[in-house]
Amino acid sequence: MTENIKIKDISEIYVKEYAKAVSSNWYNKYQKVKYSKKQSMEDLEQRILENKKGRFVITTEEGKFVGGIAILENKEDLEISIAYFIIPEYQKKWYASAALMEVTMEIKRKSSNQIALYIMTDNKASVKTANKCGYYLSAIHDGVSRYVAMR
DSSP, rough: OOOEEEEEOOOOHHHHHHHHHHHHHHHHHHOOOOOOSSSSSHHEEEEEETTTTTEEEEEEOOOOOEEEEEEEETTTTTTEEEEEOGGGTTTTTTEEEHHHHHHHHHHHHHOOSEEEEEETTTTTHHHHHHHTTEEEEEEETTTEEEEEEOO
């Protein structure tokens, strides 16, 4: 098990690391929407800061950047989806599980909406994380698996 994590708002302190992570090849391997390599890092950082609602950084207790987590609410479907990533040097150390459990528990406390994860079917690490955190497979469509949280 890892040390404790912190989930914080995206700020000037972490935006460069967040932008670098979401523009990387390992991140884009599992994303349907890819960030353009033509876009400058400054433009990407500015876009992240302008659209940070529901996006957070995951850090160690000491403040080291570990990854990101986003909470997206679809009011029409009464669903809240969670997306997350952990940078390679912190993967396989329970950071994703700890962050996902913390955010899931907080959403359950505040909302009765269904909580879902959409995971590329071949992303075995995220599937394992989802199962570990109490999510179960509810559908597969076009290479994407939908997992929902048990209530």
